[in-house]
Amino acid sequence: MPETVSTAAQQRLAEIREAAEKAIDKPATLGPDVDITRFRTVSEQDKIDSLASLEKQIKETVIHSGFVADESERSGSYFQMDRTPIYERVQNAFDNAIEIMSTQDALAKWPDEMLEKYWWRAVMPDKDKYTALVALHQTEGYFIRVKAGHKVEKPIQACLFVSESNVSQNVHNLIIVEDGAEANVITGCNVHVDVKEGLHAGISEFYVGKNAKLTFTMVHNWGEDFSVRPRTAVVVDDGGVYINNYVLLTPVKSIQSFPVAKLEGKGSTAVFNTIVYGLKKSIIDLGSEAQLIGEGSRSEAVARTVTLDESVVYSRGRLIGRTNDCKAHLDCRGIVQSSASTQWAIPDLVSEGAPGAELSHEAAISPIAAEEIYYLMTRGLPKDEAVSMITRGFVNIDIPGLPDVLRRQIDKALEETAKEAM
Amino acid sequence: MASAEPLLLIEDLHVSVGDREILRGVDLAIGEGETHVLLGPNGTGKSTLLNTIIGLPNYRVTQGRIVFKGQDLSGLEIDERARLGIGIAFQRPPAVRGVRLRQMLDVAAGGKLPEETVVKLDEDLSLEYMLDREVNMGFSGGEAKRSEMAQLLVQEPDLALFDEPESGVDLDNIAVVGAAMNALLKGDGRVSERTRSGLIITHTGHILQYVNADIAHVLYEGHLACRGNPLDLIDEISRHGYDACVECAICQRL
Numbered sequence: 190m191p192e193t194v195s196t197a198a199q200q201r202l203a204e205i206r207e208a209a210e211k212a213i214d215k216p217a218t219l220g221p222d223v224d225i226t227r228f229r230t231v232s233e234q235d236k237i238d239s240l241a242s243l244e245k246q247i248k249e250t251v252i253h254s255g256f257v258a259d260e261s262e263r264s265g266s267y268f269q270m271d272r273t274p275i276y277e278r279v280q281n282a283f284d285n286a287i288e289i290m291s292t293q294d295a296l297a298k299w300p301d302e303m304l305e306k307y308w309w310r311a312v313m314p315d316k317d318k319y320t321a322l323v324a325l326h327q328t329e330g331y332f333i334r335v336k337a338g339h340k341v342e343k344p345i346q347a348c349l350f351v352s353e354s355n356v357s358q359n360v361h362n363l364i365i366v367e368d369g370a371e372a373n374v375i376t377g378c379n380v381h382v383d384v385k386e387g388l389h390a391g392i393s394e395f396y397v398g399k400n401a402k403l404t405f406t407m408v409h410n411w412g413e414d415f416s417v418r419p420r421t422a423v424v425v426d427d428g429g430v431y432i433n434n435y436v437l438l439t440p441v442k443s444i445q446s447f448p449v450a451k452l453e454g455k456g457s458t459a460v461f462n463t464i465v466y467g468l469k470k471s472i473i474d475l476g477s478e479a480q481l482i483g484e485g486s487r488s489e490a491v492a493r494t495v496t497l498d499e500s501v502v503y504s505r506g507r508l509i510g511r512t513n514d515c516k517a518h519l520d521c522r523g524i525v526q527s528s529a530s531t532q533w534a535i536p537d538l539v540s541e542g543a544p545g546a547e548l549s550h551e552a553a554i555s556p557i558a559a560e561e562i563y564y565l566m567t568r569g570l571p572k573d574e575a576v577s578m579i580t581r582g583f584v585n586i587d588i589p590g591l592p593d594v595l596r597r598q599i600d601k602a603l604e605e606t607a608k609e610a611m
Numbered sequence: 612m613a614s615a616e617p618l619l620l621i622e623d624l625h626v627s628v629g630d631r632e633i634l635r636g637v638d639l640a641i642g643e644g645e646t647h648v649l650l651g652p653n654g655t656g657k658s659t660l661l662n663t664i665i666g667l668p669n670y671r672v673t674q675g676r677i678v679f680k681g682q683d684l685s686g687l688e689i690d691e692r693a694r695l696g697i698g699i700a701f702q703r704p705p706a707v708r709g710v711r712l713r714q715m716l717d718v719a720a721g722g723k724l725p726e727e728t729v730v731k732l733d734e735d736l737s738l739e740y741m742l743d744r745e746v747n748m749g750f751s752g753g754e755a756k757r758s759e760m761a762q763l764l765v766q767e768p769d770l771a772l773f774d775e776p777e778s779g780v781d782l783d784n785i786a787v788v789g790a791a792m793n794a795l796l797k798g799d800g801r802v803s804e805r806t807r808s809g810l811i812i813t814h815t816g817h818i819l820q821y822v823n824a825d826i827a828h829v830l831y832e833g834h835l836a837c838r839g840n841p842l843d844l845i846d847e848i849s850r851h852g853y854d855a856c857v858e859c860a861i862c863q864r865l
């Protein structure tokens with residue numbers, strides 16, 4: 190922290206710390222409890238000059254979540270290994286449009302602005318022990334800002350990587366898309382193939398300005414013994430659009446996440462698209478909440494869930510109408526493919542004094558219709574391949590506005606999961 | 612296989628759906644290169660016969676057998692029958708969420724179709740708006756039939772089963788569907804080298820303006836009651852109805 194920090198800022202930091210300290214033992218309302226005292230925090234790593242110098246195995250791992258070493262398809266990159274941001278770069282063409290750095294650096298650079306407007310303003314540090322853990326023992330995280338009026342089509346990529354076992358990575362991320370700006374952020378979270386147990390606690394606070402648009406795509410690729418507790422909140426201003434695409438196709442020990450979109454602005458929109466494969470013994474508790482506060486706000490959440498093996502998946506969705514003129518829909522469908530797996534679909538609609546709010550949902554858990562499988566078989570496809578093709582089609586939802594690069598990434602990931610499931 | 616042996620041989624076939632016996636002793640032989648027509652009132656079991664040949668599990672064979680290319684089909688899965696050379700265009704194909712017609716064509720072709728082939732199919736069958744849609748999802752009656760034809764064309768089965776290929780299809784499109792059936796059944800057109808066979812269910816016979824059929828059978832009360840020249844039989848039925856037809860003089864009673 191530079192010495193120029195104002196007293197107001199210092200006071201705010203003290204408040205955050207105090208709130209977090211009180212919450213450090215507070216279990217989360219959802220998901221299995223994780224004993225956070227078992228993990229030490231991640232270590233420092235060496236910086237690198239170019240993504241090309243990443244270890245081959247790491248490159249191959251991160252590509253599953255859309256992170257590529259060839260930056261010609263990207264406008265900027267952030268790569269954090271354990272606790273060190275080992276690589277941060279904005280491509281020259283976007284120098285005036287994008288700022289990328291670690292959140293610690295951003296806080297040091299603009300302490301008053303950060304603390305006043307963004308830092309722990311959307312997510313509360315005393316929400317539960319995981320937010321408290323990050324507030325007290327933060328290990329960096331990315332800061333991405335797209336400046337007003339700049340529409341950046343090429344994705345910005347961020348990767349949070351864990352290379353050690355028995356650690357917790359406690360990141361705090363900020364994305365700010367200023368008024369009239371547009372950005373596509375792809376983030377991948379990965380662990381090294383050798384990593385056993387660990388915890389990732391991640392705070393993400395996103396701010397979408399007036400008539401701005403943020404498409405945020407996250408592909409999770411954790412280990413079978415990894416516990417993951419993201420805490421995400423997004424604030425959307427007038428006419429702003431937030432699109433959240435979440436893909437989980439690999440086993441995890443447990444993940445519990447319930448991102449919240451606060452649609453404060455008039456005519457603001459949030460869209461959540463979720464694709465989840467429950468594999469092995471994964472416990473996956475995912476949902477999204479849209480708070481329809483601004484007049485004319487809209488939201489849509491689409492989730493497709495397939496459970497295999499002994500996995501347990503909760504697919505939640507909550508819509509809260511707080512203004513008369515708002516409209517939102519939830520669509521969650523699941524297929525249970527193994528008799529040892531469990532699936533819950535829990536849609537949740539609330540109108541808080543908003544008689545005009547139109548909130549609706551469709552939730553279904555059902556197998557693939559046999560006649561569809563037979564139909565594909567009449568064209569010569571064996572039964573198992575027919576099932577896999579229909580399942581892939583079921584989860585591969587049309588995500589309007591998804592850039593081709595991301596589409597290809599998701600298709601590829603689904604392709605590989607299907608192959609492995611065969 | 613001996614050249615005298617028919618491509619498809621059905622003997623004393625009994626088929627039940629649920630507890631109901633629908634087919635009660637069907638005998639049928641279709642030789643290589645032959646196209647047969649199947650007539651019969653609604654609900655007599657015409658689709659049941661086709662669905663049984665392709666092996667849909669709801670159609671239980673309780674007696675008799677189906678032999679294709681000298682091989683007894685009992686115990687063979689649908690896909691095995693398809694790979695052996697049987698193809699079907701359904702009367703009402705199911706919609707499959709998440710699978711596009713383009714993908715179905717690749718499946719039917721047994722691998723990625725070259726783009727030229729897709730373009731050609733599209734020209735012949737006007738598939739443009741359908742290719743990237745989920746197969747049969749909201750397809751109009753005529754679209755569904757054209758999509759079925761496209762799939763069969765790339766699958767190139769030795770025996771093609773057509774379940775009412777022209778029903779719900781407008782006059783222009785009957786010509787399109789008919790041309791596709793013709794292309795499929797005739798191969799490159801040289802009659803002497805016709806090797807593909809077909810079995811067509813039709814009520815109106817309109818499709819026979821485009822496709823030459825050798826013989827027609829009437830399915831009546833669970834079995835093939837008579838057979839004869841396709842156009843003559845249809846004419847007779849349209850004048851006097853099925854009850855009279857199976858008693859009439861122009862057909863060969865069995």
Ligand SMILES: Nc1ncnc2c1ncn2[C@@H]1O[C@H](COP(=O)(O)OP(=O)(O)OP(=O)(O)O)[C@@H](O)[C@H]1O
Pocket residue numbers: 628629633651652653654655656657658659660669702
């Ligand atoms: N999957 C099924 N489940 C229940 N009943 C069936 C099924 N398939 C056929 N049937 C019954 O078997 C009988 C014969 O049906 P089928 O579809 O074979 O008739 P069809 O001759 O093709 O009639 P149409 O000319 O109307 O198409 C009908 O009574 C039908 O309801």
Ligand SMILES: [Mg+2]
Pocket residue numbers: 657658659702774
């Ligand atoms: Mg029928």
